Amino acid sequence: MSRSGRLSWLMFLNSKNYNLDPQDTISTLPEDVIHHIISFLETEDKEQLRLLSRKWRLVHSQTQKYLCFSECFSLDEQQISTIIQDYFPSAESLVLEDCSEIKNLKIANNKLTHIIVCKCEDLEKVELSTPNLQHLYFYGAVRQPCVFELIDTTKLKKLMFDGEYIIDDNTFLDCDKTFPVLEDLTLGCSYYMPHHLKISSRSLKNISLFDLKKPVDITIDAEALVCIQYKDHLIHNFSNSNIPNVQNAIIEFNTHTNQEPDDSWFQKVVGMLQAFKPSDTLLLKVESDKSLVIPEEARRSLFPPISVGPETLTVEIDKATESVADLLDFIFWISPRAEDVTICRESAVISIQMKHGEISGISQNHSCCASFLEKCWRHSLEEVRLMCEFDESKGR
Template sequence: MDLISELPDPILQHILSFLPIKQIVQATILSKRWSHLWFTFPSFEFDTNFFQFEPNLLETKQSAENKRLQLINFVEQTLKQLKCLRKFTLHTDFPGPNSATVVDQWIDYVLKNGVGELEIVVTVENGKRYNLPQRVFANQSLTVLTVGDCKLCPPFEGLKLLSMKRVSLLGVFAEDEIVKRLVSNCPLIEHIKLNSCLGLRSLWLCETNELITMEVQNNSGLYEIGIEAMNLQAFEFRGQFQPCCINISSCKNLKTLKLSMVAIKDDWFHDCISEFPLLEMLALSYCHMLESLRISSPHLKKFILCGCESVTRVHIDTPCLSVLEFSGDVISFSLNAPALSQANVELSPRIFDNPWFVKQIEFLAHFNHLKVLTLQSRTGKTVTVPQELRETFASPLYGVKHLKLKIIKPLFSPSLKDLVEALLWIAPQPDTITIESGFGKKILKFVYEKATNIAVHHCCCASLPITCWKHSLKELKFENIREDEEINNLKNFFHENAELCCII
C-alpha cells in the first residue's frame, strides 16, 4: 500500500476535498481504500460538467452518451450506500424522458441519509422546470436549502422545517403564497435570498422574528414587498428600474441597507432612512429617480453612492462615517464626517472643459482631511488639471498622505510621468502615490525634510499651509516600475523640479 493511503481518514478526506469530482471518482475506482472513503465523504457536489462527455475522434455520440449514463448509474449506486452526508449539490441539465424520476430518487437517498445542506439546480426534459418534491419540505435535518431553475408547487400545509436557517431561491417559479408558506414553515429561518424568480407579484413576510439577512434581486414582476422582522440586520434589494413598493419600516434593528436599480424618490428615501437609527452601511446604486439626498445618521460607518445620475445634491452629516465611495459626475456636496478616513471617488464627466475641472477641484477639497484617498478614472485624464488652472487654484488635497489612482483603460491614459505630475499638484505632499491599472501597481514613496529644516514657503505653495514636494523632498523610492523609459522620465522630472538628495 502507498504511504498516502495509510493516512487517517480525516486527512484523506481533506485531500479529496481539493480535487474535482471526476478525479475523486477515478481515485475511488482504483483503490478499495479510497472507495471506503468515498462512501463516508461528507460532501457531494455534481455539476453539469460531471455528466457531459464530448466524443473524441474514435468515439461516437452514442459512446459518449453511454459513458454519461454509466456516471448517472454510478452516482445512484453511491447514494444508496452512503453512510454520512452533510451536503449534497446537484447542478445539471438532464434531457432524458425519465430524468425527473432520477432526480427524485437521488433526493430521496440524501434525505434519508440526513443531509443538512441541499442544493438543487436542475432543468429536465428539454428545458422544462423540475418540480421539487414536497418531501423536501417535510425533512427535519435540512438547515440550508438552495433551489434553482425549478418549480415550487403547493400544498405546504402541515409541513414544518424546524431546523431550516437559510433558504435561497434562484430562478425558480414560485407564486407569492408558496414563498409565504415556505417561510412561515421555517420558524428559525435567518437568511433568505430570492434571485431572478418568476411568479412573484406582491410578497409580504410577517412574523419572521429570527430573520437576520434578506436579499431580493432581479425578480421580474415583483411590484410590492413588505417584511416584518424585528431582528433583520441586512436588507438588499436589486430591481430592474421598475416601480416597487418596499415596506421595511418595522425592521428597527437594520444595520445594512443596499438598494440598486430601484425606482424610489427622495421623500420615500428620507422617510425610510429615518426609521433605522442603528444603520451602519448604506449603498445606493443606479437609483435614477433620486435627486437630492440628506443623510443624517448617528451610526453610519460606510456610504456608497454609485451611478445615481439624477442626484445633484448630497448633504452628509454622519459623525461615525469612516468609508465613503462615490461614482458619478461632480455634484453639489456637503460633508460633515469628522471620522472619515478613506474614500473612493470616480468622477465621470460628460464634458471635459475648464469649468468642469474647477468643479472637480472644489469637490475634491471636501476630502482634504483624509489619510487615504482613491481616485478612479477610465483613462486617467480626469486628474490632469490644465496648467492654467493649476496656476490659479490651490491644490485641493494638500492634507492627503496616501493617494491612489485606479485606471480602467490604461492604453488610453497619459504617460506615467504626466500622471505623477498631475497627482502631485492635486496632493502636493503625499507619503505615497499608487497608480494601479491592468499593467500592475506602480508605487512612489516620498520622504521629506523635517518642517524645522525648511526656511520659508515658496511662491508655488504660498497659498498652502505646507511646503510642497518640490521644496521639501529628501528621498524618493520607486516600486514595481520596471520599464527603463518610465524610470528615466521620472528621474529627469524629479531632478528638474525637486531639490532632493536621493532617488532609489
C-alpha cells in the same frame, strides 16, 4: 442546493393528504425521534431525506433557518407570507431569486434577519415590517421601479439597493431614528434617486455610491464613517459633508464624453476631492477621455489647494498622454503633505515616499504658491524616495 431541493417544500404543500413514496416508513416515527435524527445529519443528507417523507419535511421545515424561492413563476405574495409563517417558523434567511409574477411583497415577520431580493422583474412594491432584520439586499433588473417601505427595521445593519428602486427623500435623513445601528450602506443603479440625497447617521461605517445615473446633490453627515467608495460616470456635487474620521476613500471616474475639459469639469473634480480630504488614504481611479490634471491657469480661477489632504494617495489612470510630472504636480496640489504617493499606469507603477518637516518661510517673490492661502509641498519637503516598477511586456 438544486432546484428540486429548493422546491421540495412545494411538493409537500401539494401532497398534504398522501405520501409521495408508498414505502414512506419515516413518517411513522415520532416527531421527537425525527428531531433527534436530524440533529446528527449533514445538511445535504437532510435535503435528500426531505424528498422521501412528508413528515420528515414537516419536522425539518420547523427548524430550517434558510429559505430560498428560486424561479417560482406561479408563486404570489400571499403564498410567501403563509409559507414562512405556517411552515417555516424558524426561518431567519429569505432569498427570492428570479421569481416573476410577484408584484407586491409584504412581509411581517419577527424571525427574519436576512432578506435578499434578486432579479424579480415584476416586483413593484416591497413592504417590510421585520424588527429583527439585519441585512437587506435588493438587486437586479425590474420592469419598473420598485417602491420600498421599511416600516420596522430598526436593527438593520447592512442595506444594499442595486437596481431601479424608489425611496423616500427622507429615508436616510435621520438614520439615528429609522436605522439606529446601520453600519453599511450601498446605493446605486437607479434613475429614481432623490435630487438631493442626504445621509445622516452616527453609526454608519461604510458607504458605497455607484452608477447613480443622474446628477445628485449628496450630503453626508457621518462622524463614525471609516470608508467611502464612489464609482460613476458622473461627478456629483458633495456639499456640506461631515466625515471627519474617514480613513479610506476610493473614487472611480469612468467618463467618455468626447468633449474637452472646461472650468466646470475641473471645478467638479476639485469639489469632490475636497469632500474627501479628511481621509487618511485616497485611491483615485480614472478611465476618461478628459484630463484629470488641472492646468495652472484653471487652478487660479478655482480655489487654493486642499490644506490638509490624505497622507497616502494612489492614482490609477489609463490616459497615457498624462505625463508623470503633471500627475505628480496635480497630486501635490491636491494633498501638499502627502507622504506615500503611487501612480499606476498601464506599463509602470511609480511609488514616492516623502518626509515633511516644518513649513519654511516664503518670500513674496516666490511664484510657486504666492497667490495661495496655503504653502505648497516645496516648503516642507525634507526627504524623498522614488521607486519604479515596469512591465516589460507592455512597453514603457
